[in-house]
Amino acid sequence: MPELPEVETIRRDLDRELGGKRIERVTAGGVRSIRRHRDAAEFAAALVGRTVKSVGRRGKYLRIPLGGSHREDEPDPEATLVIHLGMSGQLLLAAAGDATARHTHVVLGFDGGRELRFVDPRTFGEVFVTDDQTRDLARLGADPLEDLRNWTELAELLHGRTTKLKPWLMDQRFLAGIGNLYSDEILFAARLRYDRPAETLSPAEVRRLFRSMTEILQAAIASRGSSLADEQYRDVFGAIGQYQRQHRVYGREGEACPRCRRAIVRVKTGGRSTFLCVRCQR
DNA sequence: ACGCCCGCCTGTAAGC
DNA sequence: TGCTTACAGGCGGGCG
Numbered sequence: 001m002p003e004l005p006e007v008e009t010i011r012r013d014l015d016r017e018l019g020g021k022r023i024e025r026v027t028a029g030g031v032r033s034i035r036r037h038r039d040a041a042e043f044a045a046a047l048v049g050r051t052v053k054s055v056g057r058r059g060k061y062l063r064i065p066l067g068g069s070h071r072e073d074e075p076d077p078e079a080t081l082v083i084h085l086g087m088s089g090q091l092l093l094a095a096a097g098d099a100t101a102r103h104t105h106v107v108l109g110f111d112g113g114r115e116l117r118f119v120d121p122r123t124f125g126e127v128f129v130t131d132d133q134t135r136d137l138a139r140l141g142a143d144p145l146e147d148l149r150n151w152t153e154l155a156e157l158l159h160g161r162t163t164k165l166k167p168w169l170m171d172q173r174f175l176a177g178i179g180n181l182y183s184d185e186i187l188f189a190a191r192l193r194y195d196r197p198a199e200t201l202s203p204a205e206v207r208r209l210f211r212s213m214t215e216i217l218q219a220a221i222a223s224r225g226s227s228l229a230d231e232q233y234r235d236v237f238g239a240i241g242q243y244q245r246q247h248r249v250y251g252r253e254g255e256a257c258p259r260c261r262r263a264i265v266r267v268k269t270g271g272r273s274t275f276l277c278v279r280c281q282r
Numbered sequence: 283a284c285g286c287c288c289g290c291c292t293g294t295a296a297g298c
Numbered sequence: 299t300g301c302t303t304a305c306a307g308g309c310g311g312g313c314g
Contacts, residue, residue, distance in 0.1 A: 001307075032291085060308080087308050088292075103292085122291045124308055163284065172309080173283060180307060230294075230306080270286060272307060 002085040004144065004177030005220035006233050006241065007060050010091055013236045014062070014116070015055035017093060021110045022051045022068070028127075030105025033120060036128040046129040047081065047108065059140045059176025060084060062091075066129070078131040086124030092117045093236045116236075140176040144213050148175075151203075151210035158198045158206060165201075165209075166194035166274060177217075181226060181250050184275050186212045188249045193281045194267075194274050219246065249275040 002010075026044035028034050037043040050066040057063065064081040083091065092101070096113040106118035106127050118127055142148050142157065157174055168174055169183040178186070187194055189212035192205060201209065220226060225241030227233045228251065233241055244251075248258050253266040257277040267274050 003308095084308080086291095087306075089308095120291095121293070122306095122308095124291065161283085167285080170308095171283075228306085232293090232306090271288090273305090 001087055001179070001181075001228070001233055002089065002225075003060060003179040003182050004217055005182070005223075005243065006225035007057055007062060007085065007177070008145075008221050009224045009235055009241065010085075011055050011057040011062055013093075014064075014091065017236065018052045018110065018116065019054055020051060021114075023047050023049065023108050024111055025107075025109030027107045027109075028105065030103075030118075030120070030123065032123045033105035033118060033125065033127055035126060036130075043127075043129065046079065050079070052081075058137055058143060059172055060179070061137060061140070061176075063137070079129055080131070081127070081129050082137070083118070083127050084125050086120065086122065086126070088122040088232055089118065089120040089125030090232075090234050091236055092119060092234065092238060140172055141174040142176065144175050144177055145217055148210070148214075151207045154210045154213075155201075155203065155206045158201060161198035163198050164195045164269075165192055165198055167270065168198045169213075178213075180272055180274075181247075182216060182220065184250045185220075185247060186216050188276060188281060189216055191280050191282065193278075194269065194276060196282075219243065249277065251275065 026047045028040040028043050034040065034043045051068040053065040053067045055062060055064050062083040066079045066081055094115045094117055096109065096115055101119050103121040104117050104119045108116040148154055161168055165187060166183050169178045169186065190208040192209060220243040223241060223243035223246065224235060225233055226243040227240035228244060231240050249264050252264045253275060255264050257264055257280055259280045260277065262277060262279045264275055265278055
């Protein structure tokens, strides 16, 4: 659900809304959401008194470098607040008095009574503070929008990989940020089948894949991400995204392919649904 | 670093 | 009507 475009939408808004702000209060009711920490008190102690330097992103992870320890003589320049939304995580900006949604697990209180709330029904997401960014994020591969400059760099990554294209796109160690929804949209735009071994792509096909990846992700960010029927994805203001209107295959089983009018097919691979046009994608 | 399954979770919807 | 089942899919771990 939240993939690169949704996380990037959240990142941009949070950076604007919270950059430079000081964390004054922390409450963590959901133990599972802060499972990397010993307990809520230890988690809170790592955050209270610190400021949000900026809000960054790597793949689907939000990275928030923290400044200004309350012990000014003992700053911890490496401390970073890391947030992963998992399947159902939301980050919502609210006023202190606003009603609290069900499954609100972590609340960061800022000066002026504003709050950042982490809501996550299925608790696959997590929030943690680390001074060792490498251990948790170093395994992530290239960010498709930040780190890949041209199609030849994509060709290098694909070289010698026998993995099928879709699992390859979704493997965060190769590329970071693409999940089930956007891999289907990217592969349709590139006219490539999900099960093509990665190493078999011709240069022309790699170029198509690169262009499609860049264009789809940027268009999805421009539309503030995708909210599906459950409207689980919300931006920090609680609004849904709009990119679902432009989905061409995802969730459109039986509908006409936008290119050739043949019915979109749904197949099960690796336990998850893949949507494609068997005529257009080869 | 292949391909696949499982476990972790809850909300929703389809099926009987 | 109400119960059961399937599905949604991020990620880490484990197996052959």
